[in-house]
Amino acid sequence: MTDLAPLRALLDHHVVGHDEVKTALLLALVTREHIYVEGPPGTAKTRLAEVAAKGSELDFFFYQLHRDTRLAELVGDIVLERRRVKTEAADSDGAGEAERIHQRIEPGGLLTAEIAVLDDISRAPGEALNVLLRILNERRFGAEPIPLMAAIATGNPMDDEYYNEPLDPANLDRFALQLRVTGLIQSGAEEARTLIDRFAAGSVVEQPDPEAVTDRATLDALNQRMYEVEVGPVVRAALLDILRTLVLEFECNETNSLLTDRTFLVKAIKILRGAALLAGRTAVELADLAALSWMTTFRVPAEAHEALPRIIGRVNRQVRAV
Amino acid sequence: MTLPAPDRHTTELSAAFVELRTALGRVLVGQDDAATGLTLALLAQQHAYLEGPPGCGKSELAAALATLSGARTHTLVFHRDIRETDLLGDVLLSRRRHRGHERLRRELIPGPLLQAEVALLEDLPRSPGEALGPLLRILAERHALGQALPLESAVATGPLEQVEAPIDPLEPGQLDRFAVQLRLTGLLTGELFDEAAVLLAREAARVPPRSADPTAADSAGVPSAATAAPRSAAVIGTATRNAAQRAAAALRIEPRTLDAYHRLLDRLRQRSADQSASGDRLMSDRSFSSAALRLVRAHAFLRGAPAAAPRDLGAIRYMVAHRLPDEVQEDFDHILEELLGDPPNVTMAEAGAQMPGAQNQGDDDSDPGAAVSQASDSWIDDQADLPAPPALFGQPPPPAQVDPLLRALVGRIERGRIDPDTDPGGQPRGYRPLRDLDELIDADVIEALLFTEGRLPGAPRTFERKRRSAGGAVAVLRDISASMAGRLTVWSSQVVLGILRVAARRRMRVGYVEFHHRALPHEVGGRLLHRSYSRLAEQAGQAKAVGQTNYEAPLRTALEGLRGGSGRNRHVVLLTDGLPIIGDTSVRRERQLARRLGVALHTVFLGNGDCPPVLDDISAETGGLRFCGRPLTGGGLRLEER
Numbered sequence: 029m030t031d032l033a034p035l036r037a038l039l040d041h042h043v044v045g046h047d048e049v050k051t052a053l054l055l056a057l058v059t060r061e062h063i064y065v066e067g068p069p070g071t072a073k074t075r076l077a078e079v080a081a082k083g084s085e086l087d088f089f090f091y092q093l094h095r096d097t098r099l100a101e102l103v104g105d106i107v108l109e110r111r112r113v114k115t116e117a118a119d120s121d122g123a124g125e126a127e128r129i130h131q132r133i134e135p136g137g138l139l140t141a142e143i144a145v146l147d148d149i150s151r152a153p154g155e156a157l158n159v160l161l162r163i164l165n166e167r168r169f170g171a172e173p174i175p176l177m178a179a180i181a182t183g184n185p186m187d188d189e190y191y192n193e194p195l196d197p198a199n200l201d202r203f204a205l206q207l208r209v210t211g212l213i214q215s216g217a218e219e220a221r222t223l224i225d226r227f228a229a230g231s232v233v234e235q236p237d238p239e240a241v242t243d244r245a246t247l248d249a250l251n252q253r254m255y256e257v258e259v260g261p262v263v264r265a266a267l268l269d270i271l272r273t274l275v276l277e278f279e280c281n282e283t284n285s286l287l288t289d290r291t292f293l294v295k296a297i298k299i300l301r302g303a304a305l306l307a308g309r310t311a312v313e314l315a316d317l318a319a320l321s322w323m324t325t326f327r328v329p330a331e332a333h334e335a336l337p338r339i340i341g342r343v344n345r346q347v348r349a350v
Numbered sequence: 351m352t353l354p355a356p357d358r359h360t361t362e363l364s365a366a367f368v369e370l371r372t373a374l375g376r377v378l379v380g381q382d383d384a385a386t387g388l389t390l391a392l393l394a395q396q397h398a399y400l401e402g403p404p405g406c407g408k409s410e411l412a413a414a415l416a417t418l419s420g421a422r423t424h425t426l427v428f429h430r431d432i433r434e435t436d437l438l439g440d441v442l443l444s445r446r447r448h449r450g451h452e453r454l455r456r457e458l459i460p461g462p463l464l465q466a467e468v469a470l471l472e473d474l475p476r477s478p479g480e481a482l483g484p485l486l487r488i489l490a491e492r493h494a495l496g497q498a499l500p501l502e503s504a505v506a507t508g509p510l511e512q513v514e515a516p517i518d519p520l521e522p523g524q525l526d527r528f529a530v531q532l533r534l535t536g537l538l539t540g541e542l543f544d545e546a547a548v549l550l551a552r553e554a555a556r557v558p559p560r561s562a563d564p565t566a567a568d569s570a571g572v573p574s575a576a577t578a579a580p581r582s583a584a585v586i587g588t589a590t591r592n593a594a595q596r597a598a599a600a601l602r603i604e605p606r607t608l609d610a611y612h613r614l615l616d617r618l619r620q621r622s623a624d625q626s627a628s629g630d631r632l633m634s635d636r637s638f639s640s641a642a643l644r645l646v647r648a649h650a651f652l653r654g655a656p657a658a659a660p661r662d663l664g665a666i667r668y669m670v671a672h673r674l675p676d677e678v679q680e681d682f683d684h685i686l687e688e689l690l691g692d693p694p695n696v697t698m699a700e701a702g703a704q705m706p707g708a709q710n711q712g713d714d715d716s717d718p719g720a721a722v723s724q725a726s727d728s729w730i731d732d733q734a735d736l737p738a739p740p741a742l743f744g745q746p747p748p749p750a751q752v753d754p755l756l757r758a759l760v761g762r763i764e765r766g767r768i769d770p771d772t773d774p775g776g777q778p779r780g781y782r783p784l785r786d787l788d789e790l791i792d793a794d795v796i797e798a799l800l801f802t803e804g805r806l807p808g809a810p811r812t813f814e815r816k817r818r819s820a821g822g823a824v825a826v827l828r829d830i831s832a833s834m835a836g837r838l839t840v841w842s843s844q845v846v847l848g849i850l851r852v853a854a855r856r857r858m859r860v861g862y863v864e865f866h867h868r869a870l871p872h873e874v875g876g877r878l879l880h881r882s883y884s885r886l887a888e889q890a891g892q893a894k895a896v897g898q899t900n901y902e903a904p905l906r907t908a909l910e911g912l913r914g915g916s917g918r919n920r921h922v923v924l925l926t927d928g929l930p931i932i933g934d935t936s937v938r939r940e941r942q943l944a945r946r947l948g949v950a951l952h953t954v955f956l957g958n959g960d961c962p963p964v965l966d967d968i969s970a971e972t973g974g975l976r977f978c979g980r981p982l983t984g985g986g987l988r989l990e991e992r
Contacts, residue, residue, distance in 0.1 A: 108796070108799060126443065127443045127444070128440055128442050128443075129442075129443055129799070131441075162427055252558045255556065255557055255558040258554075268543060271538055271543075271546065275538055282403050284884070286404065287539055288403060289405055289406050293537065293549045297553040297556070
């Protein structure tokens with residue numbers, strides 16, 4: 029197993045079920061990508077992020093977005109710097125003084141966090157999110173790099189009734205990993221029983237304060253090792269075949285999909301490497317392509333997303349046959 | 351003034367820009383055109399607008415131009431809340447005592463944007479009007495706060511014009527400030543799989559970020575320059591850059607080039623006039639005189655030529671993304687090639703023959719307002735992937751003139767529409783004095799400060815935020831009974847597409863119901879009304895004519911769908927060619943329901959015979975429009991009021 033096994037165990041200890049979200053969360057930490065998790069309230073989204081942050085001694089920032097969210101609330105305080113300056117001598121108005129006022133932002137919140145949870149991102153006005161998401165994307169604010177490793181955004185189902193304006197699809201593209209979760213009880217999952225049993229036994233810590241089981245240095249080292257994972261020509265050809273199928277057979281285009289080069293040609297390579305690394309390998313294998321379905325959730329039409337495992341299987345068989 | 355430089359020197363200068371172009375071409379895979387366009391823009395000291403789907407590398411390319419050119423750069427990311435001080439600079443507040451009273455004065459100190467040689471304006475269309483107006487003026491005048499700016503080129507990026515996008519696209523007049531207009535294609539969505547494979551290989555070979563801080567690099571995640579062209583290295587110095595710009599601007603243009611240019615403009619005008627649907631294009635004097643010739647010179651300079659030859663007119667292709675209809679753009683290279691190959695006398699004769707057409711176009715252009723208002727309604731023409739109307743007789747029938755109907759419909763929609771609502775989450779659309787201390791959060795920071803210190807005589811200014819009502823809904827009911835076969839199917843598709851376009855522009859929800867003896871609603875997510883315009887547009891192109899006519903069922907379906915919503919801006923457009931045969935032919939209950947809900951029922955009769963009186967009744971009772979199709983000689987159709 030990998031260096032992240034203790035962290036995974038910690039997540040399992042504090043949160044029942046949600047296997048996919050846990051794996052995706054670890055993948056996000058290794059690859060330094062952001063996750064968008066869509067699902068109803070009370071599905072342990074925030075708790076998972078919090079446990080992961082504490083378990084790896086990372087600075088944690090939580091923000092509940094609302095329909096009036098302003099940038100300053102997320103990135104720190106607006107500071108006015110005032111400096112006295114001499115007035116120009118040639119002024120006819122006589123003696124005086126002048127003050128130069130400079131407005132800047134004192135970094136805080138997202139700019140100083142290593143893990144951020146942005147709750148209910150779909151409630152914030154799409155337009156206001158633009159700068160926030162750009163920060164997430166570039167991991168820089170102005171010229172300054174920020175220490176953020178991964179942001180976990182949560183949202184309500186993409187439905188007209190929940191908010192005024194839909195989340196701008198370009199904004200959603202900033203989250204490489206995208207998952208849809210359902211409550212254990214609502215979906216009738218097996219773990220629902222475990223969950224209830226745990227509460228009945230009183231063995232649930234309401235405010236978990238887990239020990240650190242790993243640290244930033246370990247995560248940084250993993251991120252460096254990710255780049256050593258080999259992505260051979262066979263896997264690349266398979267990836268391209270899958271993308272070609274989405275474009276040509278499922279007619280994914282700019283109108284109905286977000287099949288962006290940034291995500292599927294650049295970030296996909298990272299995600300595949302991360303998936304191989306988490307599986308304890310040094311080269312990406314065809315099996316790792318399954319991780320692609322965490323990228324397509326909200327980027328391609330539902331029928332294409334649902335068909336993805338089938339597409340991957342078919343392409344794998346073809347590639348193996350060659 | 352600098353005299354034209356000696357030849358050897360010129361060659362060196364030209365080589366420096368060729369190197370810049372090459373380095374820029376390495377930044378992204380498969381976007382060579384954009385690299386050339388940006389290089390020409392910098393050389394000609396023109397502004398450039400770069401648009402493309404998300405994640406195709408716009409920002410990366412723009413940033414690379416700034417770095418590689420060695421220019422002093424400032425990047426500004428536009429967003430809803432951007433303010434004057436972000437654009438211009440710090441506030442200088444002076445206070446002077448003068449004969450017993452105190453005088454406060456507010457000035458601006460030029461900020462980094464005003465000192466930049468290359469300005470990067472990211473996501474420009476997201477800017478609120480307050481910031482955009484002054485900015486575009488500054489870009490045009492290259493002068494601000496009483497001083498000339500060192501600005502050489504501003505490179506703005508923006509999203510592709512998209513129907514469902516939550517931001518309003520820039521208008522052609524605003525885009526005209528950017529002489530160079532480039533459209534990037536996504537490798538995947540553009541089906542450039544060979545290039546995609548190259549990019550995948552490049553990413554697979556990517557080494558860990560160089561810097562000690564692993565989070566710092568690998569920024570935009572876009573095909574980054576990290577492996578190919580180191581971001582930090584400028585390939586050209588400021589002195590060289592400026593000398594080249596001066597030399598390029600002084601380049602001679604051969605007389606035959608100017609001749610060819612005039613002929614090119616004639617052709618472009620002619621071809622654009624043929625594409626009557628794309629009224630949103632603008633061939634302005636500003637761009638096609640000064641800017642175009644500068645780019646032509648730059649093109650020649652980049653070739654190392656001593657004077658601009660006709661082939662340098664190729665530079666014009668980097669200007670046309672928002673100035674010519676899409677069809678003409680795609681054909682640009684061909685048009686130019688043909689023109690350069692033509693002996694001049696043939697062209698003269700042709701030009702004579704084309705005179706009437708050219709004249710007409712001139713008339714159309716004389717009303718810029720009309721062009722702009724049409725612009726805001728045209729998106730479907732931009733969607734290359736929308737289905738063409740089915741060809742029924744081997745070739746498509748002459749088009750229906752649906753504009754009169756759309757104009758009237760827009761009039762009704764606008765009438766029922768309320769002005770933008772004040773909304774704390776909306777766009778800033780002006781300033782107003784603070785009314786409530788709660789609003790201090792959105793007030794001008796400096797004024798708020800002075801206010802709290804008791805040093806401001808009045809209340810601080812705060813943004814007046816408004817959100818345009820995205821309300822309203824329109825349901826289109828389209829008769830697809832057997833009698834609608836043939837050209838009527840094509841024409842009614844055109845009407846439906848036109849209505850979708852109107853609705854999309856106003857972000858109205860739409861419903862689409864096809865009907866014969868039954869109503870066939872096209873729901874999305876179980877709802878009749880939604881905003882999946884493109885999906886409906888696709889659907890509207892596929893209708894097949896079968897069955898008999900029933901008005902009751904579709905009207906009932908539409909009204910039920912509209913019932914849940916509120917607001918007064920609700921419309922139903924009934925599109926038919928014949929008498930109802932099935933169901934309640936007088937649709938009494940539906941007329942009553944529509945009146946009660948305040949829904950306007952507009953009727954469009956496309957048939958040959960007389961319009962059924964029931965359609966007149968439906969419209970008259972609900973305040974709807976009454977239209978019918980009048981056949982034109984030559985086989986077309988014109989929609990007129992009944």
